[in-house]
Amino acid sequence: VALPERRRCFLLPRECGGKELPPAMQSLDQQICRIIMSAYGQKNARDGREKYRNLNFKQWREGLSRLGYPDVDAYAEPLFKFLDLSNNGSISTSELKVMQDVSGPASLQDLDEFRIWLCASCQRRQSVQMIQAGIPISPKAVLLTSSPVADLWKRMDANGSGLVSFGEFKRGLRKMRHPAALEGNSGRMQELFMCLDLRSEGNITEEDFHCLNVLSAKFQLDRLIRVRNFLQERFGTLKAAFKAIDENRSGSLSKEEWMSVMKEKQSYPAPEDCSACFQFFDKDGINGLSGKDFDLLGNFDEERLLDDTGALYEHLCDKFVDLEEAFTAFLHQRTASAQKPDGPSSEGIDAKDFIAACKSVQFRGTTDPRLLFNFLDAMHVGRITAAEFVQMGKLGAVDDLRVRTELMRGAISSLKDFAAKYLEGQPQSKQEDPWAAMHQALRDATHGDLDLL
CATH class of the missing domain: 1.10.238 (Recoverin; domain 1)
Incomplete structure (x- = not known):
C-alpha cells in the first residue's frame, strides 16, 4: 500500500524445484519486510525533515533545477563536493555560506606562500626546541631537519586514516597558528584545500598532500625568472649584475648579503622571489652565490x-x-x-x-x-x-590544477550570479543572510518529495 501504483507488483516463481511453496517464498517474505520497513523509514524521514535541515545531493541538484539554475548538468556535482565541508553527504546552511568568501581554488602563488609560512613555522618550532634543550642557535643550526609537509600531514591525520577532511585540515592549521585559521577565515582555508583535493572528493590523501611540493616548486621557477628579468633590465647582463651586487669584491654572495642588497640597494619588491632564487642556484649548498651561479641563472631554461x-x-x-x-x-x-x-x-x-x-x-x-x-x-x-x-x-598536477581552477571558478561565479538574480525577485528580510535564504529556497523547492530522500 505504501508503494506507488506502478510498483505494486510481485513476481512469483512458476516452479519450486520440487520444494513446497512456503520455503520457496521465504525470500519474498524477507523482501516484503524490507519494503514495509523502507516505507516507515521514508515516512519518518519526511516527518523529521524540518529537524534535518541539510540538503543531500539529490535535493541539491533537483532544487537547483526547479529554481531555474541553467548550469545544473555542468556544475551541480562539483559544487556539491566543494560545499560538503563535513564530508557527510549533505550541505548545511553554514556550509553554503562559504560561497560568499571564495572565488575558486588558490593560485600557485598562494600555495607557494603557504609553503613559505609552513617552513617558517617549522623553523620557529625547531628553534624553541633547541633553546629548551640548551643547544646554541646559529643560522646553520636552525635549518629544517625534516620535511615540513610530512610534519603537517602527521598533525592533520591524527587518526592515521590516510585521509584528511576539511575539518581536520582546518584544525591542523589552527594548531600551527596559521593566520587564516586563527581569524576564522574558512573561505581562505577552503581555497587552499581545494588545490590539494586533486580528486575533488572532499578529502585529501597523503599522496595528494605531497603534491604541494611540485606545485610550489613550479611557482618557484616563476619567481627566479622574475629576478633574472629584473637584473637583466637593471644591469644589461648577469655578469654586470654580479659585479654591482658583490660590493666587497669577495667573489661570493652570502644569502644575507644578497637579500640585503636586493631589498635596500636595488629596491626589489618581493623578498620571497630573491630567497627562492638564492636557494635554487646555491647548487653546492654553501650559502653562497658566485659569478658562475649568476651565469647559470642567465642561461637557465x-x-x-x-x-x-x-x-x-x-x-x-x-x-x-x-x-x-x-x-x-x-x-x-x-x-x-x-x-x-x-x-x-x-x-x-x-x-x-x-x-x-x-x-x-x-x-x-x-x-x-x-x-x-x-x-x-x-x-x-x-x-x-x-x-x-x-x-x-x-608534473601534470600543475596542468590539472589549472583545469580544476577554471572549472571551479566558473562554477562558483555561475552560482553566485544565479543566486543574486533569483533572490532579487524574492521577498527577503534585510537581516537575512542571502545564502541562508538560498538554502531555504532549495529546501522549499524539494519539500515533500520522497524520491529525493
Missing part, C-alpha cells in the same frame, strides 16, 4: 629543466618497477658521510647522493643534476624524502 625532470622519470620507470624502488636504489648510492646511522640524511637523499645515483643509472640530461635536486627539494631541507622523490612523476 625552465622548459628544459621540466623536460629533463620528465626524462629522468621515464628513465627510472624503464629501469625499475616504480619510483619507490628507484628511490631505494638511490639510497644505496649514499656517500660515505651519509652512511652514518645518526647522519642528517638518514631520512632521505642529499644532493651528493642524488648526483651519484643519477650517474649510476646512466642518466644524462642537459640540466645540471644539482638543479634537478633543488627543484625536487621544494622545501629547501637539503634532502629529498621518498614522498618528494616520486613528485617527479606528478
Whole structure:
C-alpha cells in the first residue's frame, strides 16, 4: 500500500524445484519486510525533515533545477563536493555560506606562500626546541631537519586514516597558528584545500598532500625568472649584475648579503622571489652565490629543466618497477658521510647522493643534476624524502590544477550570479543572510518529495 501504483507488483516463481511453496517464498517474505520497513523509514524521514535541515545531493541538484539554475548538468556535482565541508553527504546552511568568501581554488602563488609560512613555522618550532634543550642557535643550526609537509600531514591525520577532511585540515592549521585559521577565515582555508583535493572528493590523501611540493616548486621557477628579468633590465647582463651586487669584491654572495642588497640597494619588491632564487642556484649548498651561479641563472631554461625532470622519470620507470624502488636504489648510492646511522640524511637523499645515483643509472640530461635536486627539494631541507622523490612523476598536477581552477571558478561565479538574480525577485528580510535564504529556497523547492530522500 505504501508503494506507488506502478510498483505494486510481485513476481512469483512458476516452479519450486520440487520444494513446497512456503520455503520457496521465504525470500519474498524477507523482501516484503524490507519494503514495509523502507516505507516507515521514508515516512519518518519526511516527518523529521524540518529537524534535518541539510540538503543531500539529490535535493541539491533537483532544487537547483526547479529554481531555474541553467548550469545544473555542468556544475551541480562539483559544487556539491566543494560545499560538503563535513564530508557527510549533505550541505548545511553554514556550509553554503562559504560561497560568499571564495572565488575558486588558490593560485600557485598562494600555495607557494603557504609553503613559505609552513617552513617558517617549522623553523620557529625547531628553534624553541633547541633553546629548551640548551643547544646554541646559529643560522646553520636552525635549518629544517625534516620535511615540513610530512610534519603537517602527521598533525592533520591524527587518526592515521590516510585521509584528511576539511575539518581536520582546518584544525591542523589552527594548531600551527596559521593566520587564516586563527581569524576564522574558512573561505581562505577552503581555497587552499581545494588545490590539494586533486580528486575533488572532499578529502585529501597523503599522496595528494605531497603534491604541494611540485606545485610550489613550479611557482618557484616563476619567481627566479622574475629576478633574472629584473637584473637583466637593471644591469644589461648577469655578469654586470654580479659585479654591482658583490660590493666587497669577495667573489661570493652570502644569502644575507644578497637579500640585503636586493631589498635596500636595488629596491626589489618581493623578498620571497630573491630567497627562492638564492636557494635554487646555491647548487653546492654553501650559502653562497658566485659569478658562475649568476651565469647559470642567465642561461637557465625552465622548459628544459621540466623536460629533463620528465626524462629522468621515464628513465627510472624503464629501469625499475616504480619510483619507490628507484628511490631505494638511490639510497644505496649514499656517500660515505651519509652512511652514518645518526647522519642528517638518514631520512632521505642529499644532493651528493642524488648526483651519484643519477650517474649510476646512466642518466644524462642537459640540466645540471644539482638543479634537478633543488627543484625536487621544494622545501629547501637539503634532502629529498621518498614522498618528494616520486613528485617527479606528478608534473601534470600543475596542468590539472589549472583545469580544476577554471572549472571551479566558473562554477562558483555561475552560482553566485544565479543566486543574486533569483533572490532579487524574492521577498527577503534585510537581516537575512542571502545564502541562508538560498538554502531555504532549495529546501522549499524539494519539500515533500520522497524520491529525493
